[in-house]
Amino acid sequence: xxxxxxxxxxxxxxxxxxxxxxxxxxxxxxxxVGGSIGRLAAVYCIARFLADxxxxxxxxxxxxxxxxxxxxxxxxxxxxxxIIMACHVVYQANRxxxxxxxxxxxxxxxxxxxxxxxLVWGPVFxxxxxxxxxxxxFRLIRHRRNFHRVVAGAHSALTTTRFIRLAALSISYLAIxxxxxxxxxxxxxxLSGPYLDYSWSYFRSGWxxxxxxxxxxxx
Numbered sequence: 001x002x003x004x005x006x007x008x009x010x011x012x013x014x015x016x017x018x019x020x021x022x023x024x025x026x027x028x029x030x031x032x033v034g035g036s037i038g039r040l041a042a043v044y045c046i047a048r049f050l051a052d053x054x055x056x057x058x059x060x061x062x063x064x065x066x067x068x069x070x071x072x073x074x075x076x077x078x079x080x081x082x083i084i085m086a087c088h089v090v091y092q093a094n095r096x097x098x099x100x101x102x103x104x105x106x107x108x109x110x111x112x113x114x115x116x117x118x119l120v121w122g123p124v125f126x127x128x129x130x131x132x133x134x135x136x137x138f139r140l141i142r143h144r145r146n147f148h149r150v151v152a153g154a155h156s157a158l159t160t161t162r163f164i165r166l167a168a169l170s171i172s173y174l175a176i177x178x179x180x181x182x183x184x185x186x187x188x189x190x191l192s193g194p195y196l197d198y199s200w201s202y203f204r205s206g207w208x209x210x211x212x213x214x215x216x217x218x219x
Contacts, residue, residue: 097215
């Protein structure tokens with residue numbers, strides 16, 4: 001999260017007043033489309049972990065169960081965003097776009113691969129995380145009198161105070177992240193232009209005709 005915020009800040013400063021292609025290699029690195037999804041996936045995993053801690057079967061979890069959960073969390077937080085970034089080449093309109101006041105941004109055509117490989121995942125992780133958070137709050141209210149026993153019975157490294165802080169953080173993030181994820185997906189669909197039937201040759205033609213898109217008007 002810190003790295004992604006730093007990249008966005010640097011880009012806003014460097015391209016504050018123009019849209020010149022002054023750092024093409026930087027743009028190739030900075031346009032990774034999996035960053036925002038990775039943030040939501042990480043919070044989703046936190047919410048899922050907290051839900052597991054307060055679930056009735058928490059005391060029955062074995063070391064193998066915890067290992068599977070760790071593998072699942074690492075895959076969701078890192079594997080899925082990496083796969084999404086790798087799949088970007090399938091629907092990428094051109095190399096990148098430079099927008100004044102924003103910096104380097106990924107480009108895309110609107111087609112079925114765009115929906116399946118990118119746009120759907122943000123809302124999915126956001127809504128999934130919110131559902132886990134709602135379950136955690138439900139269990140917290142239901143067992144508020146002996147909640148410390150519920151947390152201790154899960155045999156996790158969390159104390160009750162840490163659990164509540166982590167739950168508050170994830171719920172707050174998701175309360176903002178869910179509407180933003182949905183808005184971002186809708187906005188991306190709107191900015192991508194009309195829906196096109198997928199064609200690899202047509203989608204890749206932009207790389208030869210206009211590999212870099214310059215938007216020299218304030219975002």
